[in-house]
Amino acid sequence: MYHVRLLKVPYIAPPPAKQQFTKKGPGANDGSSTKKFMIAATTTLTTELGEYYFYGTATVRASIFLKWEESVRRRKKHKLKKDESDKDVPVASGTWEWRPGMRALKMSLSLQTRAIRENSHEGRGPKFILRVEVVDDEHLVDENVLYEDEHGGPWKPRFLTIESMPFAIICADITQPLNAKVAFDREDALYVVRHAEIAGDDYTFCEEIGDSMAKHLWDSGLLLGDFLSASQDNKAVFVSQLLRDSRPLLRILELGCGCGTAGLILSRQFTASTVLLTDLESAADVCRLNIAVNPRQTSAHGTIEFSQFDWVLEHNTPTQLSRVTDTVWDVVVVCDCTYNTDSFDALTDVLLKTVDKKHGTRVVLVHKERHGSENRVFEMLKQKNALEVRWRQELGPSGMQARVDVLE
Ligand SMILES: C[S@@+](CC[C@H](N)C(=O)[O-])C[C@H]1O[C@@H](n2cnc3c(N)ncnc32)[C@H](O)[C@@H]1O
Structure with a gap:
């Protein structure tokens, strides 16, 4: 899997010299309408661990959108009906070429100060987001051909679009765009957002900017999502592996949930379920955020919650343990x-404490094998937990060694 990553969140960059303070056109009188903010960001196209950069040619598009909630004035001005403008409004866009051998790509977009003046409301400036995406990724090929598809051809990489969280542009004097600042609502938590359609449902996954492993999207959960999306049959077989007869609510526990990708997907697939996502304290904020931005269907029964839990049992409080x-x-x-x-x-x-053999608890282990010694976990699950693989499904392209195992 390849990911578009933001290495640097949007920031104000100096405009190219020739673009500074040019006056022309109908707004020339007030001297500010043609001035621009330069919004810059740095992106990369990389694998989940950042150990390999996409080695091919790709067109990367960056766009700034006015959040639709903020465009009420614009809607009124242009007499647009609600459903026509009920989406983010593009205010700046540009494309750049990613070439083999690149590790980072700097991009900058000019945003007219007009976009702020016209959309400010009762003294409050508008909110924007930056979206970075790979255009036309159907035809992309990594020249080093890492993986093969089912026909033995090069596997077509798929890039998940990334978006910044909404930000405002703060400036004491709009005629001085260079002194402006990009400000996020919660400066202590700069997340990026990815949208994905999985098995007919729309998901929003937030992850942290930075290198902390726990708080990023990992491939296995997404590959499981791809598998479930591929066909109704895939979905039906997987669901039948987990669904227990005559249970009003399926009780699902996830260990080491990180951003919560897998648990969130399962909670949508099993509308009658109580799902408990667990991880260390460091993952709590991002996981709770993802629960909040992916509400369950109104017809769903049950709950989805996060609880802090360390596999080293003595590190937990009695309440954390008992949950x-x-x-x-x-x-x-x-x-x-x-x-x-x-x-x-x-x-x-932990599995000794959470798997009830008499009840028939099933363990769903999704992983991408990065080294052979990982398979030792299956020997241990057999010896220590008496768990055997009862269903196995390869995920992703050939050679990626990703799979889901259901053990009982
Ligand atoms: C590679 S991440 C996978 C996250 C998530 N399951 C996913 O697929 O995106 C591994 C996760 O295991 C968690 N983890 C590692 N050691 C742990 C421990 N002792 N107790 C609880 N969670 C732990 C990390 O915090 C991290 O979120």
């Missing part, structure tokens, strides 16, 4: 948590 260990779970999900063999003891100990 996880006092329930009889139908399904325990572990997604992309087996890359570190040092954690296998703790992880399999």
Whole structure:
């Protein structure tokens, strides 16, 4: 999988010399209408761990959108009906070429100060977002051909579009765009947003900017999503593996949920379910944010919540421990948590506490094999937890070694 990443969130950059303070056109009188803010950002096209950069040619488009809630004045001015303008409004856009060998791409877009003046409302400036996407990714090929598709041809990479969180442009004097600042609502939590359609449902996944592993989207959850999206049959087979007869609510526990990708997908696939997403404290904010921005359908029964939980059992408070260990779970999900063999003891100990053999708890282990020693977890699950693989499905292109295993 390749990801568009934002290495630097939008910031104000100096405009190219020739664009500064040019006056022309109908707004020339007030001297400010043709002035521009230069909004810059740095992006990269990389794998989930950032260990490999896309080696091919791609067109990258960056666009600034006015958040639609902010465009009420514009709507009134142009007498647009609500449904016509009920979406983010593009106010600046540009494309750049990514070439083999590149590791980062700097982009800057000019935003007319007019976009701020015209959309300010009762002294409050408008909110914008920056979207970065790879255009026409159907025809992209990585020249190093990392993986093959099912016909033995080069696997077509798929890039998930990225968006910044909404930001305002703060400036004491709009005629001095260079002194402006980009301001986010919560400066302590600069997230980026990805939108994905999975098995007919729209998801919004927030992840943190930066290098912390826990708070990024990992491939396995997304590959599981791709598998479920591919056909109704895939979905039906997977659902039948987990669905327990005559249960009013499927009780699902996820260990090491990170951003919550897998648990969120399962909570939508199983509309009658109570899902408990767990991870260390460091993942709590991003996971709770993702729960909030992906509400369950109104017809759904059950809940989805986050609770802090460490696989090293003695690190938990009695309440944290009992939330996880006092329930009889139908399904325990572990997604992309087996890359570190040092954690296998703790992880399999947790499964001793959470898998009820008599009840028939099933473990769903989704992973992308990064080294052979990861398979030791299956030996341990057999010896320590008496769990055997009852269904296995390869995910993603050939050679990626991603798969989902259901164990009982
Ligand atoms: C590679 S991430 C995968 C995250 C998520 N499951 C996904 O697929 O996107 C591994 C996760 O395991 C969590 N983790 C690692 N050690 C842990 C521990 N001792 N207790 C609880 N979670 C742990 C990390 O915080 C991280 O979120």
